[in-house]
Amino acid sequence: MIAKRLFKTILAAFVLVALASCEIETSDNGDFDGFWHLERVDTLATGGTLDLSKKRVFWGVQYKLISVRDVDKDKQHGYYLRFKQTSDKIVTHTPYKDNWHQDQGDNGGDHPINDPKLLAPYGINNLEEEFVKEKLDGGQMILRSKTLRLKFKRF
Known part of the structure; x- marks a missing residue:
C-alpha cells in the first residue's frame, strides 16, 4: 500500500516536472492554418487568368511554415517558406527546397534558394512576397500580391 502511494507520488511529480520544463507552442494563425488548394491565379496588370482547379498545387500552412507543392510534377519535393502574418497581410520569406529522399530514408537537408522563379508556379514571385488578405475564412x-x-479552397 505504501509502495503504491509512493509510486503514484513519484509519477505525479515526474509528470509535473516534465510539463513545467516544456514550452507548448501553439499556432495563432486562425483560418490561415490548413491545407489549401490553389485553384486560380489572376494577373492584375493584364486581367489574365490561369485555371488550376484541375491541377494539384497546394499550400500547407502550419505554425510558422508554408509548404508549397505541385503534386502532379513532384510528389516528394516542394518548397518551405517562413511567413509573418498581420490582420490584413501575409509576408512570405526565407524559402528552402525540400530535399527529403523518402525512397532512401534520407534527409538530404533543406537548402535555401535564391532564385524566385522556382516559386512562380505557386503564385510567389519574390523571395520575400507581401500578400494582402482579400478574403480568408474557413x-x-x-x-493579392x-x-x-491567388484564389484557394480549403482542401
Whole structure:
C-alpha cells in the first residue's frame, strides 16, 4: 500500500516536472492554418487568368511554415517558406527546397534558394512576397500580391 502511494507520488511529480520544463507552442494563425488548394491565379496588370482547379498545387500552412507543392510534377519535393502574418497581410520569406529522399530514408537537408522563379508556379514571385488578405475564412482564401491574385479552397 505504501509502495503504491509512493509510486503514484513519484509519477505525479515526474509528470509535473516534465510539463513545467516544456514550452507548448501553439499556432495563432486562425483560418490561415490548413491545407489549401490553389485553384486560380489572376494577373492584375493584364486581367489574365490561369485555371488550376484541375491541377494539384497546394499550400500547407502550419505554425510558422508554408509548404508549397505541385503534386502532379513532384510528389516528394516542394518548397518551405517562413511567413509573418498581420490582420490584413501575409509576408512570405526565407524559402528552402525540400530535399527529403523518402525512397532512401534520407534527409538530404533543406537548402535555401535564391532564385524566385522556382516559386512562380505557386503564385510567389519574390523571395520575400507581401500578400494582402482579400478574403480568408474557413473554406476560401484570396491573397493579392503586387502582380497576382491567388484564389484557394480549403482542401
